Amino acid sequence: MQGFFIWGAFTVGVAAFCVWKPQAARIFVGLFFGAMALGIHGALILTNPESYVDFAGAAPWAIYREVGTALTEPNPLAFGIFMLGFETVIAALILSRGRAVTWGLLGAILFLIGIAPLGLEEVPNIILAAGIGFLLTQEFRTDAWTMLRRHRRPRSQTAEREVTTPRGRGDAAEVKAR
DSSP states (O other): OHHHHHHHHHHHHHHHHHHHOHHHHHHHHHHHHHHHIIIIIIHHHHHOTTHHHHHHHTOSSHHHHHHHHHHHSSOHHHHHHHHHHHHHHHHHHHTSOTHHHHHHHHHHHHHHHHHGGGOGGGTTHHHHHHHHHHHTTSOOOSOHHHHHHHHHSOHHHHHHHHHTSHHHHTOHHHHHHO
16 A cells, blocks of 8 residues: 555656646656666566566456466566567657657556556556646657757857857848848
8 A cells, every 4th residue: 555655646746747847757757667667677577577477467357367467477578578668669759759759658648547457556657647648738849868968068159159140249230231
């Protein structure tokens, strides 16, 4: 039950962040999905791929137990590798731009809603999915890597570039006269 409240508080916080600062939240969600792919699935692949079968077998709904075990039991390692790849692709799409972000956000929402019935601790995923759903109403014309490069660029270079243009130096009248 403690996990439910901790994860629930986290999802409420991220959902609020999505509404408050959509651009920053989009980057956070993308990095979060990438971290979960590597941290959760990467660790399970290396240490205990059988835990996928155990997790699916503990689902409270019979249909989820049956489908989950049918997917994981034949080859838990392959399932783990698939999940690692899937979440990594979702992360990359969310960190992209334009239509790719939309596809990544939709994939994240469907994934979060799809795993919500696997247990009580997964139910707050619906809150996170709603926050990510708000991001679908935004436009993301720049990918995260470009934004980070722009942010890291020293201000003096940007200011210098702006000043070297005729308008930046106040030579607008001279430019029109030419």
